[in-house]
Amino acid sequence: MFRTTLTVKTHGEGEIVDITDETRRIVRESGTEEGLVNLFITGSTAALTTTEFEPGVLSDLKRALSVAAPDGIVYAHDSRWGDGNGRSHVKASLVGPSITIPVGGGEPMLGTWQQVVLLELDVRPDRTRTIICTVTG
Amino acid sequence: MFRTTLTVKTHGEGEIVDITDETRRIVRESGTEEGLVNLFITGSTAALTTTEFEPGVLSDLKRALSVAAPDGIVYAHDSRWGDGNGRSHVKASLVGPSITIPVGGGEPMLGTWQQVVLLELDVRPDRTRTIICTVTG
Amino acid sequence: MFRTTLTVKTHGEGEIVDITDETRRIVRESGTEEGLVNLFITGSTAALTTTEFEPGVLSDLKRALSVAAPDGIVYAHDSRWGDGNGRSHVKASLVGPSITIPVGGGEPMLGTWQQVVLLELDVRPDRTRTIICTVTG
Numbered sequence: 001m002f003r004t005t006l007t008v009k010t011h012g013e014g015e016i017v018d019i020t021d022e023t024r025r026i027v028r029e030s031g032t033e034e035g036l037v038n039l040f041i042t043g044s045t046a047a048l049t050t051t052e053f054e055p056g057v058l059s060d061l062k063r064a065l066s067v068a069a070p071d072g073i074v075y076a077h078d079s080r081w082g083d084g085n086g087r088s089h090v091k092a093s094l095v096g097p098s099i100t101i102p103v104g105g106g107e108p109m110l111g112t113w114q115q116v117v118l119l120e121l122d123v124r125p126d127r128t129r130t131i132i133c134t135v136t137g
Numbered sequence: 138m139f140r141t142t143l144t145v146k147t148h149g150e151g152e153i154v155d156i157t158d159e160t161r162r163i164v165r166e167s168g169t170e171e172g173l174v175n176l177f178i179t180g181s182t183a184a185l186t187t188t189e190f191e192p193g194v195l196s197d198l199k200r201a202l203s204v205a206a207p208d209g210i211v212y213a214h215d216s217r218w219g220d221g222n223g224r225s226h227v228k229a230s231l232v233g234p235s236i237t238i239p240v241g242g243g244e245p246m247l248g249t250w251q252q253v254v255l256l257e258l259d260v261r262p263d264r265t266r267t268i269i270c271t272v273t274g
Numbered sequence: 275m276f277r278t279t280l281t282v283k284t285h286g287e288g289e290i291v292d293i294t295d296e297t298r299r300i301v302r303e304s305g306t307e308e309g310l311v312n313l314f315i316t317g318s319t320a321a322l323t324t325t326e327f328e329p330g331v332l333s334d335l336k337r338a339l340s341v342a343a344p345d346g347i348v349y350a351h352d353s354r355w356g357d358g359n360g361r362s363h364v365k366a367s368l369v370g371p372s373i374t375i376p377v378g379g380g381e382p383m384l385g386t387w388q389q390v391v392l393l394e395l396d397v398r399p400d401r402t403r404t405i406i407c408t409v410t411g
Contacts (some may be wrong), residue, residue: 001171001172001274003171003239034275034277035275036312036408036410038173038237038239040237040238040239040246042246042247042248043248043251044187044188044189044194044248044250044251049367049368049371050366050367050371051363051366052351052363054354054355055350055354056349056350056351056352056353056354056360057318057350057351057360057363057364057367059350060343060351060361060363060364061363061364061368063364064342064343064364064368065368067204067341067342068201068202068204068205068342069197069201075193075197076192076194077189077191077193077194077196077197078193079193080191080192080193081191081193086193086194086197089188089189089194089197090194090197090200092187093186093187093188093194093198093232093254094201094202094232094368095367095370096187096232096236096370097186097187097236097251098236099371099372100237100312100314100372100374101372102277102312102406102408104277104406109314109316110316111316111317111318113317113318114316114317114318114371115318117367132239132241132246134172134239136173136273136410137275138308138309138411140308140376140378175310175374175376177374179383179384179385179388180385180387180388181324181326181387181388181389204341205338205339205342206334206338212330212334213329213330213331213333213334214326214328214330214331214333214334215330216330217328217329217330218328218330223330223331223334224334226326226331226335227331227334227337227338229324229325230323230325230331230335230369230391231323231335231338231339231368231369233323233324233369233370233373234323234373234388235373235375269376269378269383271309271310271376273310273410
């Protein structure tokens with residue numbers, strides 16, 4: 001088992017960060033030829049998934065998340081705590097914090113147009129995100 | 138590998154149960170210092186995710202799930218089977234049944250405000266839920 | 275660790291394919307008695323989850339995905355690339371590409387009414403999908 005932590009600086013709500021290259025680098029660093037890589041983001045206002053990392057898709061994905069958790073409504077979380085990030089929590093729980101990707105030939109086995117992405121969903125302008133990476137095999 | 142089953146009694150649609158303490162206990166019981174814990178809920182009308190376990194967030198999350206699967210519409214599942222839980226199935230498939238969390242220093246490596254939760258989505262007043270827990274490392 | 279690839283032919287947008295039997299076959303082929311099976315679909319316009327494989331539920335699930343990503347709106351992805359599958363990308367990212375299921379007694383430990391499904395979300399009439407299956411334990 002190989003364990004490392006990936007730190008990503010984000011710059012505001014709705015930012016989507018392509019972490020495919022970092023995932024690839026970590027898998028290589030682990031020396032694992034065949035196995036799995038698990039990525040888990042700590043915190044409850046960000047999420048991990050895969051997508052085609054193309055500006056159009058990113059914009060469409062943000063719009064879709066806002067259908068479930070729109071900007072202009074009252075959130076019980078905000079009424080209680082005044083954080084203003086009620087919608088961020090909802091989106092993060094729906095998408096989820098973890099993803100497990102197979103490793104083959106020493107590389108993450110992604111599709112050609114499939115990138116691993118971090119969704120920054122919180123409303124604060126700058127955050128440092130921690131992704132715990134575990135390679136097994 | 139350490140395997141155990143967590144049984145949780147739920148009390149109706151929309152209940153969200155914090156299973157972080159149980160997850161922690163199971164990881165300790167496994168004696169695993171570094172590895173992963175996988176949680177999988179059997180059944181197709183409940184789901185697992187992480188969130189800040191705070192009443193406001195829980196209420197906001199329930200509302201968001203009802204955007205995709207509202208209470209007042211006709212479900213094809215209900216028309217065929219009369220179960221009345223068409224919306225429960227939809228929500229469960231969207232959120233998903235499994236989550237994999239890294240283990241470090243003998244503990245699940247969650248964020249400070251990040252709890253592991255079971256979403257009871259079925260309409261029956263009382264259910265016993267089974268979560269299969271697998272710790273590897 | 276046992277690794278194999280499952281190839282599934284799909285026949286258009288919204289098709290939901292039950293891959294439970296194939297998953298079961300692969301777990302048996304691996305000879306693993308206790309462990310985990312990870313399924314990962316390559317590509318960014320399909321997804322994996324679990325559901326009760328019953329026509330009513332499948333139709334309800336498709337409707338719910340169309341709430342977040344409706345048919346009749348303009349997608350930035352389509353405006354840029356003309357693929358017409360902007361909604362497919364959005365749905366795939368929301369549901370996610372991977373699922374990890376416990377293995378016990380040489381079988382995937384699913385609920386009685388819980389099947390593993392591939393969601394074909396792309397708009398092309400025929401696709402060949404690749405699911406990478408990894409059994410550990």
